[in-house]
Amino acid sequence: MMIRKALDLWVGFFVALGAAAILFLALWVASSATLAAADGYEVKANFGNIGGLKVRAPVKSAGVVVGRVADIRFDNESFEAVVTMNIDRRYAFPKDTSAKILTSGLLGEQYIGLAAGGDTVNLKNGDTLKLTQSALVLENLIGQFLYNKAAEGGDKK
Amino acid sequence: MMLARVATFLEALGARVNGMIVRLGFASRFFWLMLRLSGTSFRRFRLTIREIYFAGVLSLIIIAVSALFVGMVLGLQGYETLVRYGSADAVGTLVALSLTRELGPVVAALLFASRAGSAITAEIGLMKATEQLSAMEMMAVDPIARVAAPRFWGGVISMPLLAALFSAIGIFGGYLIAVQLIGVDEGAFWSQMQGAVDLRQDVANGIIKSVVFGVAVTWIAVFEGYDAVPTAEGVSRATTRTVVTSSLAILALDFVLTAFMFRGS
Numbered sequence: 001m002m003i004r005k006a007l008d009l010w011v012g013f014f015v016a017l018g019a020a021a022i023l024f025l026a027l028w029v030a031s032s033a034t035l036a037a038a039d040g041y042e043v044k045a046n047f048g049n050i051g052g053l054k055v056r057a058p059v060k061s062a063g064v065v066v067g068r069v070a071d072i073r074f075d076n077e078s079f080e081a082v083v084t085m086n087i088d089r090r091y092a093f094p095k096d097t098s099a100k101i102l103t104s105g106l107l108g109e110q111y112i113g114l115a116a117g118g119d120t121v122n123l124k125n126g127d128t129l130k131l132t133q134s135a136l137v138l139e140n141l142i143g144q145f146l147y148n149k150a151a152e153g154g155d156k157k
Numbered sequence: 158m159m160l161a162r163v164a165t166f167l168e169a170l171g172a173r174v175n176g177m178i179v180r181l182g183f184a185s186r187f188f189w190l191m192l193r194l195s196g197t198s199f200r201r202f203r204l205t206i207r208e209i210y211f212a213g214v215l216s217l218i219i220i221a222v223s224a225l226f227v228g229m230v231l232g233l234q235g236y237e238t239l240v241r242y243g244s245a246d247a248v249g250t251l252v253a254l255s256l257t258r259e260l261g262p263v264v265a266a267l268l269f270a271s272r273a274g275s276a277i278t279a280e281i282g283l284m285k286a287t288e289q290l291s292a293m294e295m296m297a298v299d300p301i302a303r304v305a306a307p308r309f310w311g312g313v314i315s316m317p318l319l320a321a322l323f324s325a326i327g328i329f330g331g332y333l334i335a336v337q338l339i340g341v342d343e344g345a346f347w348s349q350m351q352g353a354v355d356l357r358q359d360v361a362n363g364i365i366k367s368v369v370f371g372v373a374v375t376w377i378a379v380f381e382g383y384d385a386v387p388t389a390e391g392v393s394r395a396t397t398r399t400v401v402t403s404s405l406a407i408l409a410l411d412f413v414l415t416a417f418m419f420r421g422s
Contacts, residue, residue, distance in 0.1 A: 004203075011206050014214040018318025021325035022364065028347070029253050029328060030356040 040067055040086040041125040045099045045112070050081045051135025052110045053101055059085045061114040066091045069112060085112060087123075094119035098131035110135060184380045187301075191309050191379070194302035198310045204303070208311025212273040212375075216319060219268055224323040227264060228330025231255055235331075236339055245341055249350035252331030257354060257363045258419070261324030263411050266370035269312075269319055270403035274378035277308050278399040281382025282392035290383075305379045312378070316371025317364050324363065362418045369410055374403045 050072060059067035067087035075082050087093070096117030103110050117131075198205045235251040281304060284290050290300040328350075335341040354360065378399045385395035 007207060007210050010214045011210045014209065014217060014315075015318065017217075018213075018315075018322055021318070021321040022360075024325045025257060025321060025328075025360045026356055029257065029325075029350060030354040030360045031351045 040088050041123075042070065043085050043087055043093075043123055043125075043127055043129060045083050045085065045129040045132050046075070046078065046080040047083060047099075047101060047132050048080055048134040049137060050083060050110075051101055051103075051137060053083065053112070053135065054109070057109060057111050059087060059112045059114060061091070061093070061116065066114065083112070092122040093117075095121045095123055095127070096131065097123065097129060098133070099129050100133040101135035103136075180384070183384070184376070187305075187380050187383065188376055190301055191306050191376075194299060195306045195310065197302040198307045204307035205310050205314070208308045209315055212269070212277065212308070212311045213315030213319060216269055216272050216315070217322075219272055220265055220319050220323055221326055223264065223268055224261075224326035225330040227260060227323075228252060228256065228327030228332075229334045231260075231327065232331035232334035232339075236335055236341065246345035246349055248331070248335045248341055249346035250353040252335070253328055253350045253354045254359060256324040256327040256331075257359045259363075259411070259415070261327065262320045262363050262366040262370055263407060265320040265323040266316065266367065266374055266407045267404055269316060269371075270374045270378070270407065271400050273312065273315070274374050274399050274403050275396045277312070277375070277378040278382040278385070278396045279392060281305070281308070281379060282385035282387075282395045285383065285385055286387040286389070286392055288387075301383075305383060309375050309379050312375030313368065313371045316374070317367040320367030320370075321364065358418075362414075365418075366411065366414050369414060370407050373406045373410060377403045377406060 053069065053072065055069055055072055057069045058065045059069060067085050069083060070086040071084040073082045073084075074080075083099075085099075093114060094117045096119040098115050098117065100113045100115070101110055102113045123129075231252045232248060235248045236245060239245050239247055239251065281290075284300075284304060290304065293300045293303060332346065336343045336346050381395045381399040381402070385391045
């Protein structure tokens with residue numbers, strides 16, 4: 001009957017609208033930036049201090065996101081932080097790549113920056129990076145600055 | 158004398174709490190019964206479609222208009238605060254994250270509870286008061302299968318769609334204010350938002366929340382209608398109870414779900 005047809009039309013329109021909204025949110029608002037574990041290979045790195053680095057922080061090289069931090073642990077033998085990174089399978093890095101903990105912007109979130117080395121052999125799943133640089137801790141910087149200032153003052157006398 | 162007054166008070170309190178617990182048990186059995194008798198809602202899908210129309214389609218206007226205004230307010234307030242720290246470009250991120258994670262599911266559910274939930278309760282309560290439910294039982298038609306279950310599934314199906322619509326229209330409202338009216342850079346607005354909103358973390362979690370809210374709100378609405386005192390006053394009190402209980406349930410569930418989903422890494 002006529003009333004039924006209008007009902008179906010409106011319900012169909014409503015469901016289509018809702019599905020379109022979900023699609024809009026999924027495609028234009030969000031980014032599925034999280035790398036699936038299968039699409040990457042794992043690389044470890046030891047840091048003296050990871051600062052504010054968190055799991056799922058980006059791993060960038062030349063400013064482009066090439067992977068994500070998968071795990072952060074503490075090694076009770078070497079008393080260093082062991083960071084496991086999941087790097088996209090499309091990008092191969094040489095064995096002597098170095099990792100630095102950098103901050104995006106002045107007070108932004110921290111991420112790992114990879115600088116490629118010159119080795120002919122590439123990193124494999126499960127390798128550990130040899131060259132790392134820890135995060136800058138603000139308190140240490142201020143302490144160093146004050147110490148230098150005091151040393152200068154002492155020299156002048 | 159004082160002791161007697163305190164004793165009566167405690168007795169009354171205990172009786173009320175006891176009554177609430179008994180009612181909760183009854184509601185849970187009702188829920189289980191509804192799920193078991195859901196076959197009819199899907200075999201005669203026409204019934205469910207009618208309920209999706211009455212719960213979902215008729216809520217479209219209030220959801221859309223509220224979403225537009227919520228998005229615009231978020232854009233405005235967000236801009237005012239962010240511009241003080243030179244981060245006006247992040248207003249897109251602010252609007253999108255607030256909506257997809259929290260405001261979309263919660264506010265849509267609250268509006269749904271007030272509009273569709275109270276309508277469902279009133280409808281079923283009136284059916285009970287005019288003895289239509291008893292008449293159905295006489296004809297060997299299970300009222301739960303024929304009346305309650307389709308309304309339950311109608312609400313559960315409509316809720317996530319309404320929540321997604323709320324988020325989408327809200328983001329559009331934020332865009333209207335921030336980019337068109339105030340003049341935030343359009344490219345920065347969308348690109349920062351895309352960088353910050355994660356599909357699995359934010360959008361999917363928001364949709365999961367709205368499904369949970371849909372189940373809770375519709376269950377409460379259907380049960381209150383079914384359990385209403387079959388008088389005019391009883392129906393009106395049941396409708397009020399639906400809105401109040403649903404709103405409290407939504408906010409409590411929101412906290413529990415947020416704690417689960419967005420615990421700091």
